[in-house]
Amino acid sequence: MSLLDYTATQLAEKIKNHEVSVLDAVNAVLEQIDSKEDTYNCYVTVDREGALKKAEEVQKKIDSGELTGPLAGVPVAIKDNMCTEGLLTTCSSKILGNFVPTYTSEAVINLEKAGAVIIGKTNMDEFAMGSTTETSAYGPTKNPRNPEHVPGGSSGGSAAAVAANECFYALGSDTGGSIRQPAGYCGVVGMKPTYSTVSRYGLIAYGSSLDQIGPLCKDVKDCATILETIASYDPKDSTSVKRDDTDFTSALVDDVKGMKIGIPRDYLGEGLDSEVKDAILKAADVLKSKGAIVEEFDLGLVEYAIPAYYTIAAAEASSNLERFDGIKYGYRTEEYTDLHNMYKKTRSEGFGPEVKRRIMLGSFVLSSGYYDAYYLKALRVKALIKKAFDDAFAKYDVILGPVAPTTAPKLGESLSDPIKMYLGDIYTISINLAGLPGICLPCGVDSKGLPIGLQLIGDCFKEKNIIQTAYAYEQARGDIIKEG
Amino acid sequence: MANVISDETIEYVGILAKLELNDEEKENAKKDMESMLDYIDKLNELDTTGVEPMSHVFPVNNVFREDVVTNGDDRENILKNAPEEQNGMFNVPKTFD
Numbered sequence A: 001m002s003l004l005d006y007t008a009t010q011l012a013e014k015i016k017n018h019e020v021s022v023l024d025a026v027n028a029v030l031e032q033i034d035s036k037e038d039t040y041n042c043y044v045t046v047d048r049e050g051a052l053k054k055a056e057e058v059q060k061k062i063d064s065g066e067l068t069g070p071l072a073g074v075p076v077a078i079k080d081n082m083c084t085e086g087l088l089t090t091c092s093s094k095i096l097g098n099f100v101p102t103y104t105s106e107a108v109i110n111l112e113k114a115g116a117v118i119i120g121k122t123n124m125d126e127f128a129m130g131s132t133t134e135t136s137a138y139g140p141t142k143n144p145r146n147p148e149h150v151p152g153g154s155s156g157g158s159a160a161a162v163a164a165n166e167c168f169y170a171l172g173s174d175t176g177g178s179i180r181q182p183a184g185y186c187g188v189v190g191m192k193p194t195y196s197t198v199s200r201y202g203l204i205a206y207g208s209s210l211d212q213i214g215p216l217c218k219d220v221k222d223c224a225t226i227l228e229t230i231a232s233y234d235p236k237d238s239t240s241v242k243r244d245d246t247d248f249t250s251a252l253v254d255d256v257k258g259m260k261i262g263i264p265r266d267y268l269g270e271g272l273d274s275e276v277k278d279a280i281l282k283a284a285d286v287l288k289s290k291g292a293i294v295e296e297f298d299l300g301l302v303e304y305a306i307p308a309y310y311t312i313a314a315a316e317a318s319s320n321l322e323r324f325d326g327i328k329y330g331y332r333t334e335e336y337t338d339l340h341n342m343y344k345k346t347r348s349e350g351f352g353p354e355v356k357r358r359i360m361l362g363s364f365v366l367s368s369g370y371y372d373a374y375y376l377k378a379l380r381v382k383a384l385i386k387k388a389f390d391d392a393f394a395k396y397d398v399i400l401g402p403v404a405p406t407t408a409p410k411l412g413e414s415l416s417d418p419i420k421m422y423l424g425d426i427y428t429i430s431i432n433l434a435g436l437p438g439i440c441l442p443c444g445v446d447s448k449g450l451p452i453g454l455q456l457i458g459d460c461f462k463e464k465n466i467i468q469t470a471y472a473y474e475q476a477r478g479d480i481i482k483e484g
Numbered sequence B: 001m002a003n004v005i006s007d008e009t010i011e012y013v014g015i016l017a018k019l020e021l022n023d024e025e026k027e028n029a030k031k032d033m034e035s036m037l038d039y040i041d042k043l044n045e046l047d048t049t050g051v052e053p054m055s056h057v058f059p060v061n062n063v064f065r066e067d068v069v070t071n072g073d074d075r076e077n078i079l080k081n082a083p084e085e086q087n088g089m090f091n092v093p094k095t096f097d
Helices: A008-016 A022-040 A048-063 A106-113 A156-163 A180-186 A220-230 A274-289 A302-323 A339-350 A353-366 A371-395 A418-423 A429-433 A463-477 B007-017 B023-045 B075-079
Strands: A043-046 A075-079 A117-122 A169-174 A189-192 A212-217 A260-264 A293-297 A398-402 A438-445 A451-458
Touching: A008 A022, A008 A220, A022 A043, A022 A048, A022 A075, A022 A117, A043 A156, A048 A117, A075 A156, A106 A117, A106 A169, A106 A220, A117 A156, A156 A169, A156 A180, A156 A212, A169 A189, A169 A220, A180 A189, A180 A438, A180 A451, A189 A220, A189 A463, A212 A220, A220 A438, A220 A463, A260 A274, A260 A371, A274 A293, A274 A398, A274 A438, A274 A451, A274 A463, A302 A353, A302 A371, A302 A418, A302 A429, A302 B023, A353 A371, A353 B007, A353 B023, A371 A398, A371 A429, A371 B023, A398 A463, A418 B023, A438 A463, A451 A463, B007 B023
Parallel strands: A075 A117, A075 A169, A260 A293, A260 A398
Antiparallel strands: A043 A117, A169 A212, A189 A212, A189 A438, A398 A451, A438 A451
C-alpha cells in the first residue's frame, strides 16, 4: 500500500505515531502531481515552496504536542475561489489572473489551525459557473477514472485531485451541486452542509443565498472529520448560524435500523440512465437489508427547480460580479476612452462566455419591468420547493437518489447546449434552493467503468442522519472503485 | 409563448451588465436569452398566488455590533491588487470634463 492510498484521517494517525513525517506526505503528493498533472490538470496553482515550508512548521507543532487533531499534517487542496493570503486566487477566470489575496477565507483558516498543509489551488468552472470544469480560463480538468471524460463541476479540480491522489482531501463549494456532482463523476465522497454551517467569508461569491463550502475526500469518516473542522460560527458572514451540534464524527455509527429513507419517484423517471438507476436501487436495498425502512414517494415540483435556480443564481451572480470593474483588483483592459468604456472593455475581455451569459440573464431578470415576473416568481417557487421538502422530512429522515442522471460525459459534449447542461443538475439543485445538506458517495461503476454517485439528502441541520446512513452504507459496500 | 429579445433590449441589458458585445456575441446572447426565458416561463405553470417570495430559507437578521473600530489602517493591503494607484488612492480614468 502506497502512502498515497491512506485516507486523510489514516495519514494523520500515521503522522501522529511518527510512522510517516509531514514532509514525506507532502513530497509524496508533489511527486504524484509531477507525474499526473500534465494529464489531469487538477490545479491552477501548486504552492510547492509554501507546502514544504509549512510541512516543517506543522511537524514541529505536532512533535511539541501543540497540534493533536485528526487532520494535523495532512496535505489539502483548496478550490481556487477561496481566498488564500499570498497565494494566487483566480476563480479560474482571466479577470482574476493576477489576484493575490491579502487575507484568507475563514474555512481555510479553520483548516490551518488544525494543521493542514495547503498544496495548491484547484481548477474549477469560471466563477463556479458550469458543470464540467470546461469553462475554466486555464484549460479543462480531466477525469482521473478516464481522462476522455469530464470530472464534473464546478469543483472538478478538487474532486479530480482527490481521485488522482494529488492531495489527501480538498475543499470545494456547492451552489447547485458543484461539490456533489463532481464527487459522483470522480468516485469520491463530497458533501454540502446545511446553508450557514461553514462561513462564506473569503469565498468569492457566485449565488450568495445558495453557496456553501464543503469537503471532497476519500471516505465518509474523512468527510465528517473535515466538516467538523471547517464548520464555525463567524460574525464576518452575516448568514452564519451558531450551532452546538457540529460534532459530526459522532454520527459515524454503523447502524441504520429504523432509519426512514424515502426515494422520490420523480428522481427515477425519464432521463435517468438505467445503469445509474439500478445502482441507486441496489444501494437502497443494502440499506434496507441493514434495517432501514425504505419506500418510494412523490416529492413533486422537481422540474421547476432548474428554472427557479437559474433565475435566482443568475440574478445574484450579476449583482455579485459587479465588483469586477478593473479598479480595485484584477485585470484592467489596456486601452480605453473613459470610465464606462474601461468598465465594459475590462469585463468583456476578462469574463468568459458562460459567465457573460449568466450576468446578462441576471441583469435582465432584475431589470425594472421584469423583476416581478421573473425574479420574484422564482423566489415564490423556491418557497413552494422548500415546503415540498418540509413535507417529505415530516415523514423521512433521509431522502435517497442519484446525484446526476448519467455518469461523466465526454469532454467537449456539454457546453454547446446550455439548457441540456443545466438539466444535468436536476437532482442536486433543489437542495441548494432549500438550504439542505447533501452527501454524495460512490455506489458502483457503469459498463464504461465510470463511477456512479449515490446522493443522500437530509433536513436542515440534520447532517448527522445522512452521515450515519452514508457511513453504514459504505461499511456494507466495501471498496468498489480502483484507481483508473 | 416564445420570447423575442429585441436589439434594444440586448443593448439595454449590455448597459446594465456593463458588458460590450460585438455583433456576433449580441446575436448569440439574444438566442441564449430567448431560449432561457422560454424555459424559465415554465414557472408560470405554478399558481403562486399568496406565496411570499423566499429570499432566505432561515430567518436572516441584521448583525449588529458596537460602533467601535476593530481594524487598523489597511490601506497598503487594500491597494496591493489595484491595477493602478496614485498617492495611496485607486487611480481611475477621467470621469468629468
